[in-house]
Amino acid sequence: MPITPRENQEELVADPPAAEGVQTRTQSARDAARRQSFDANRGMGESNDGNILLALRQMMEEQAQARRLMEEQTRRQEEQARHQEEQVRRLMEEQARRQEEQARRQEEQARQMMEEQAQTRRSMEEQACRIGERLGDLKQEVDKQIENLESDMDCKFSKQDKRILGLEQEM
Numbered sequence: 001m002p003i004t005p006r007e008n009q010e011e012l013v014a015d016p017p018a019a020e021g022v023q024t025r026t027q028s029a030r031d032a033a034r035r036q037s038f039d040a041n042r043g044m045g046e047s048n049d050g051n052i053l054l055a056l057r058q059m060m061e062e063q064a065q066a067r068r069l070m071e072e073q074t075r076r077q078e079e080q081a082r083h084q085e086e087q088v089r090r091l092m093e094e095q096a097r098r099q100e101e102q103a104r105r106q107e108e109q110a111r112q113m114m115e116e117q118a119q120t121r122r123s124m125e126e127q128a129c130r131i132g133e134r135l136g137d138l139k140q141e142v143d144k145q146i147e148n149l150e151s152d153m154d155c156k157f158s159k160q161d162k163r164i165l166g167l168e169q170e171m
Contacts, residue, residue: 027066 027062
């Protein structure tokens with residue numbers, strides 16, 4: 001059955017674009033060929049069925065080419081998405097490695113600080129013991145000096161008392 005312009009009128013006019021929202025030169029040429037074919041066939045009837053078929057074949061080839069272009073674009077977009085996912089994964093791994101390294105450094109610093117605090121505490125305890133010993137030694141020396149002074153004073157007082165007794169007896 002031959003295809004008449006009336007049967008193809010809706011098909012020729014309502015052909016969906018190959019790529020959504022994108023008008024290419026191929027689409028513009030295809031639209032112009034459709035209009036010319038439709039206008040030429042409108043008045044000629046069934047005599048130009050061969051031209052219509054040729055135009056339809058050409059449109060189908062253009063649609064196939066547009067489909068191939070869309071598939072290629074989709075493949076490239078998928079490849080780019082995979083590449084971006086790989087980059088994000090690498091960045092996240094690098095960030096995790098850096099965070100782990102930073103945590104290790106912080107743990108090492110905390111351990112060193114604890115060791116320094118323990119060493120400072122031991123040092124202070126040793127100094128407190130030495131100071132306590134020194135104070136004990138000083139107390140003993142002071143007690144000895146006080147005893148010596150008391151005994152010197154007792155001697156002097158005893159001499160003075162003897163002298164006073166001697167003077168009292170003389171008087």
